Amino acid sequence: MSTATLTIDLTALSANWRALNRLSEAETGAVVKADAYGLGIDKAGPALAGAGARQFFVAVAEEGLALRRALGEGPRISVFSGHMPGDADLIRGSNLTPLINSVDQMLLHVETLPGHPFGVQLDSGMNRLGMEPAEWSALRDIALAQRPTLLMSHLACADEPNHPMNAQQLNRFNEMTGGIDVPRSLAATGGILLGAEYHFDLTRPGVGLYGGLPFVDATPVVTLDVPVIQTRNVEAGESVGYGNAFVAECMTRVATVAAGYADGLIRAMGAQACFTHLGQKLPVIGRVSMDLITVDVSALPEVPEALELIGQHQSVDTVAGYAGTIGYEILTSLGARYDRVYLT
Amino acid sequence: MSTATLTIDLTALSANWRALNRLSEAETGAVVKADAYGLGIDKAGPALAGAGARQFFVAVAEEGLALRRALGEGPRISVFSGHMPGDADLIRGSNLTPLINSVDQMLLHVETLPGHPFGVQLDSGMNRLGMEPAEWSALRDIALAQRPTLLMSHLACADEPNHPMNAQQLNRFNEMTGGIDVPRSLAATGGILLGAEYHFDLTRPGVGLYGGLPFVDATPVVTLDVPVIQTRNVEAGESVGYGNAFVAECMTRVATVAAGYADGLIRAMGAQACFTHLGQKLPVIGRVSMDLITVDVSALPEVPEALELIGQHQSVDTVAGYAGTIGYEILTSLGARYDRVYLT
Numbered sequence: 177m178s179t180a181t182l183t184i185d186l187t188a189l190s191a192n193w194r195a196l197n198r199l200s201e202a203e204t205g206a207v208v209k210a211d212a213y214g215l216g217i218d219k220a221g222p223a224l225a226g227a228g229a230r231q232f233f234v235a236v237a238e239e240g241l242a243l244r245r246a247l248g249e250g251p252r253i254s255v256f257s258g259h260m261p262g263d264a265d266l267i268r269g270s271n272l273t274p275l276i277n278s279v280d281q282m283l284l285h286v287e288t289l290p291g292h293p294f295g296v297q298l299d300s301g302m303n304r305l306g307m308e309p310a311e312w313s314a315l316r317d318i319a320l321a322q323r324p325t326l327l328m329s330h331l332a333c334a335d336e337p338n339h340p341m342n343a344q345q346l347n348r349f350n351e352m353t354g355g356i357d358v359p360r361s362l363a364a365t366g367g368i369l370l371g372a373e374y375h376f377d378l379t380r381p382g383v384g385l386y387g388g389l390p391f392v393d394a395t396p397v398v399t400l401d402v403p404v405i406q407t408r409n410v411e412a413g414e415s416v417g418y419g420n421a422f423v424a425e426c427m428t429r430v431a432t433v434a435a436g437y438a439d440g441l442i443r444a445m446g447a448q449a450c451f452t453h454l455g456q457k458l459p460v461i462g463r464v465s466m467d468l469i470t471v472d473v474s475a476l477p478e479v480p481e482a483l484e485l486i487g488q489h490q491s492v493d494t495v496a497g498y499a500g501t502i503g504y505e506i507l508t509s510l511g512a513r514y515d516r517v518y519l520t
Numbered sequence: 521m522s523t524a525t526l527t528i529d530l531t532a533l534s535a536n537w538r539a540l541n542r543l544s545e546a547e548t549g550a551v552v553k554a555d556a557y558g559l560g561i562d563k564a565g566p567a568l569a570g571a572g573a574r575q576f577f578v579a580v581a582e583e584g585l586a587l588r589r590a591l592g593e594g595p596r597i598s599v600f601s602g603h604m605p606g607d608a609d610l611i612r613g614s615n616l617t618p619l620i621n622s623v624d625q626m627l628l629h630v631e632t633l634p635g636h637p638f639g640v641q642l643d644s645g646m647n648r649l650g651m652e653p654a655e656w657s658a659l660r661d662i663a664l665a666q667r668p669t670l671l672m673s674h675l676a677c678a679d680e681p682n683h684p685m686n687a688q689q690l691n692r693f694n695e696m697t698g699g700i701d702v703p704r705s706l707a708a709t710g711g712i713l714l715g716a717e718y719h720f721d722l723t724r725p726g727v728g729l730y731g732g733l734p735f736v737d738a739t740p741v742v743t744l745d746v747p748v749i750q751t752r753n754v755e756a757g758e759s760v761g762y763g764n765a766f767v768a769e770c771m772t773r774v775a776t777v778a779a780g781y782a783d784g785l786i787r788a789m790g791a792q793a794c795f796t797h798l799g800q801k802l803p804v805i806g807r808v809s810m811d812l813i814t815v816d817v818s819a820l821p822e823v824p825e826a827l828e829l830i831g832q833h834q835s836v837d838t839v840a841g842y843a844g845t846i847g848y849e850i851l852t853s854l855g856a857r858y859d860r861v862y863l864t
Contacts, residue, residue, distance in 0.1 A: 178579075210810055238523055301759070304806075332759070332761065341759070406621050408652060415646075419680070465648070466553065466848060501787050501788065
């Protein structure tokens with residue numbers, strides 16, 4: 177076996193949902209888009225339902241189909257991209273709830289699926305998805321007459337608690353939805369941590385469930401162990417890897433491990449990154465290649481069968497920092513070649 | 521449908537194999553590791569076999585199993601990671617040829633699969649995989665007595681034709697293999713372009729098959745069209761996306777398209793990137809988010825149903841440049857949510 181092992185702790189996932197649920201003044205949903213942030217919607221969905229989640233969110237209707245198969249009837253599955261041309265059969269067949277983003281989507285929905293449940297996504301200032309205030313004003317009476325399931329919006333700067341944009345979006349959302357007797361939702365993980373005034377009727381945690389920042393108290397969910405294929409001594413002056421990117425200054429013990437950027441280990445992390453073994457940090461040397469990474473294991477008395485990249489000694493956010501990105505991207509980039517082991 | 525469409529032109533793939541075959545003085549194989557550089561080993565493998573390839577290379581034994589199912593018996597499938605503990609059943613069951621990297625792997629192979637074909641990977645200076653000269657000297661007579669299928673090594677700097685490392689590795693490879701009556705292989709795509717002395721008996725093109733540099737004459741294989749979910753006008757002073765990363769200087773028409781870093785559109789490309797429509801470049805604005813990207817479409821008289829990221833107007837290498845990486849990483853990061861269409 178030269179494929180790496182990705183261990184996904186579903187009990188930690190459930191524990192994170194319960195911890196965020198305790199922090200939430202409202203009902204707590206679960207965002208499982210992008211294949212549950214790369215961890216497997218067919219496993220994560222049922223685990224979160226088991227923990228108590230009854231409202232799920234996906235990015236596109238096709239993900240809703242996969243989730244419905246995993247969950248069965250019962251939980252509500254809402255779709256952030258709304259109702260796109262060609263989606264009607266999927267929405268009806270899997271009983272999905274599109275979050276309508278525009279007048280065009282509203283018209284498409286009532287024409288193709290009259291009476292089918294829908295929510296409304298409002299733009300409170302991020303300018304990415306959802307109806308603008310003027311659009312909403314024009315459509316609001318017609319939409320409300322059909323009793324939408326939810327009025328929701330999304331925060332642009334929730335990971336920065338002191339950013340003035342948070343209060344601006346809160347005010348805008350209150351202006352757009354105040355006095356309407358329909359459940360409301362504004363907060364994802366970051367919004368939950370901003371406090372109760374952001375919680376409304378339903379929160380939608382995503383990254384925090386999977387062990388990522390900004391939920392600093394998250395239980396780690398992912399462990400990634402990468403097998404060592406081969407170990408060699410590299411003498412001073414010898415180079416390692418593509419472009420001779422590393423040149424040894426002294427005799428260095430080099431392990432070649434069996435994963436690379438084709439497995440989502442982002443090439444940009446390069447020689448800033450470390451693997452670990454029993455807490456010992458082991459620097460990556462040279463470039464990350466497609467299927468292989470070279471690691472300085474000189475500090476180890478004996479080279480083990482595998483080195484750890486993500487786990488109790490290094491979070492997804494630490495690894496993200498090596499690549500100059502965020503934990504979300506590390507999670508959603510985890511590749512298809514891993515041997516995936518689910519702990520239940 | 522809010523999933524993007526990834527169109528993979530298998531006739532272009534075949535044309536690239538034939539073009540590299542014409543440049544090659546030797547037999548021409550095909551590297552299909554990492555799921556055929558992200559394009560689908562079950563489709564790319566048979567297409568390349570149809571073009572004439574009879575020797576295939578994968579990174580790990582599990583990929584060999586998938587390829588054998590696609591190809592049937594006949595073509596040789598060699599495994600770069602060699603023979604790892606636990607691989608014997610896969611190697612025997614799928615008739616794979618491990619490329620032995622070390623004395624340890626050699627011992628494992630002869631103990632678990634005596635008489636089963638193998639090749640030998642030699643380290644000619646990259647210090648990543650393969651036997652060192654001293655190791656090879658010690659093992660060579662024993663290995664040759666069992667008639668390996670191939671002696672191979674890999675170039676570290678073949679993408680830079682003038683790098684002195686190329687000649688150094690060529691000399692080292694000749695020293696390690698000269699006078700041995702076993703087929704030899706040194707060149708991948710870059711090595712083919714270095715000239716006939718690098719070709720030996722078998723070349724192993726990879727990235728060039730899939731339309732990537734350094735094969736400048738490659739036919740593009742991939743087109744990526746991303747649907748527009750919604751379009752809005754953003755007034756001067758308004759911000760777009762996470763962290764308010766973009767602030768409009770004048771009224772800007774913004775399209776939100778349905779793909780993001782969870783689909784392998786590397787977050788680092790950010791606002792350096794462009795989409796295109798009929799050759800018109802359309803700048804990304806704000807941050808790439810998980811499932812969505814915002815694009816300035818002010819230049820278009822009418823917003824189409826989808827914008828193109830990769831295709832005839834922008835190669836995988838152009839897109840790679842936006843993210844400060846290489847075309848290889850763009851290809852192997854292409855995600856699982858796309859609607860994949862194969863042209864044959």
